[in-house]
Amino acid sequence: MASSMLHGAENIANIRGRVYPNGLEFNRSDLHGRKSFLKINLASGNSNLRGISKRLVVPKCSVSVPRPASQPRFIQHKKEAFWFYRFLSIAYDNVFNPGHYTEDMRDEALEPADLNSRDMIVVDVGGGTGFTTLGIVKHVDAKNVTVLDQSPHQLAKAKQKEPLKECKIIEGDAEDLPFETDYADRYISAGSIEYWPDPQRGIKEAYRVLKIGGKACIIGPVYPTYWLSRFFADMFMLFPKEEEYIEWFEKAGFKDVKITRIGPKWYRGVRRHGLIIGCSVTGVKPVSGNSPLQLGPKVEELRKPVNPLVFLARFLVGVMAGGYYAMIPIYMWLKDQIVPKGQPI
Incomplete structure (x- = not known):
């Protein structure tokens, strides 16, 4: 119950991990198939993790939810x-x-x-x-x-x-x-x-x-x-x-x-x-100088001309989608007022 409250009541997956004083450490092979470790600090609710040992619950949003990753969103320009x-x-x-x-x-x-x-x-x-x-x-x-x-x-x-x-x-x-x-x-x-x-x-x-x-x-x-x-x-x-x-x-x-x-x-x-x-x-940053990563040209240049109709359409759709996220905190605040404390929302 405590883990469900901490990470959300839906779409959760179990991942093997260990509890450390400063957070959780997960075997990276669970995420990417590589043997290394990833530390995740849980800034709120660490006390709720006491007693959890071999298996921990983390949100599936960090692991396996499919989504298009390459195309920028409407306001991501x-x-x-x-x-x-x-x-x-x-x-x-x-x-x-x-x-x-x-x-x-x-x-x-x-x-x-x-x-x-x-x-x-x-x-x-x-x-x-x-x-x-x-x-x-x-x-x-x-x-x-x-x-x-x-x-x-x-x-x-x-x-x-x-x-x-x-x-x-x-x-x-x-x-x-x-x-x-x-x-x-x-x-x-x-x-x-x-x-x-x-x-x-x-x-x-x-x-x-x-x-x-x-x-x-x-x-x-x-x-x-x-x-x-x-x-x-x-x-x-x-x-x-x-x-x-x-x-x-x-x-x-x-x-x-x-x-x-x-x-x-x-x-x-x-x-x-x-x-x-x-x-x-x-x-x-472990060493001085530039990043070792080599990248090609920028994805987007500010000086590049934009079709005004395409721009307006993208902008309006993006703003409407943003309206949904403007309402989410209000929805969660109301749920917090209505649902009894100690119960997941």
């Missing part, structure tokens, strides 16, 4: 994302964001980034209105933090926040960062990867800009298991599976890759609908 936030920025901090990414979630998601010095150089990629940056500057001097985003409308909101006045705030592309190699001690990106046409390229860039021993922390969505949520997720934007995050980090060259699961308290650990902010993934 830079131009659609730009216009999506042109309107969303108006009410982002006060209306949309609180249902998906609370201050408690933010602070919990940043813990694995080890922001342990005021003097660290930190880049916040896809920083938007600076919500995550506010969590960063609790631990790092604002003058050492750079906020980068492609949306001037989001960044305009960040510039208005007093704690961020000393931050460098610049426009830029997550797949082509304007920083020197071996520049930063920490790379943070929250709520951005879901819009990247080529997430592997973005993570490769994260590796490049970090110093040796630096840590990348990407905070993003998790893929749903519930059929209707999968349908809208596959139209809306990128909801990676957990093993996809791990694979992208490892291919880019990161070591000690870990996932910490997060979510709003009123979800009670249920992940079957997917979470727009659902996990925090970290990796350490």
Whole structure:
């Protein structure tokens, strides 16, 4: 019962694993057929795992749910994302964001980034209105933090926040960062990867800009298991599976890759609908220099002309799919109020 409450009541699969003080360690052969180990930290509900020994329950969204992986979703394009936030920025901090990414979630998601010095150089990629940056500057001097985003409308909101006045705030592309190699001690990106046409390229860039021993922390969505949520997720934007995050980090060259699961308290650990902010993934850069991964040309160039009718159709369909995910937190909050505590929702 405790495991069902933690991971969702539907579409779950058993995987052999062992309990460790800092989370769970799974034999990678269960996921990819290779003999290595993957550590997953469960940021909430660890106490519910006491007494579980040989077999553990994890969401099937991390293992075997089929989905098209190669085609970007309707809002998983830079131009659609730009216009999506042109309107969303108006009410982002006060209306949309609180249902998906609370201050408690933010602070919990940043813990694995080890922001342990005021003097660290930190880049916040896809920083938007600076919500995550506010969590960063609790631990790092604002003058050492750079906020980068492609949306001037989001960044305009960040510039208005007093704690961020000393931050460098610049426009830029997550797949082509304007920083020197071996520049930063920490790379943070929250709520951005879901819009990247080529997430592997973005993570490769994260590796490049970090110093040796630096840590990348990407905070993003998790893929749903519930059929209707999968349908809208596959139209809306990128909801990676957990093993996809791990694979992208490892291919880019990161070591000690870990996932910490997060979510709003009123979800009670249920992940079957997917979470727009659902996990925090970290990796350490082991050697200086560029990523060992070689990639071809960009999937999408901003300067490339776009058919305006095709653009409008994609944009409207993507926004409608996004409307579904705007309602999910309300639905889960209502269930949390109605269903007695201690029972799965």
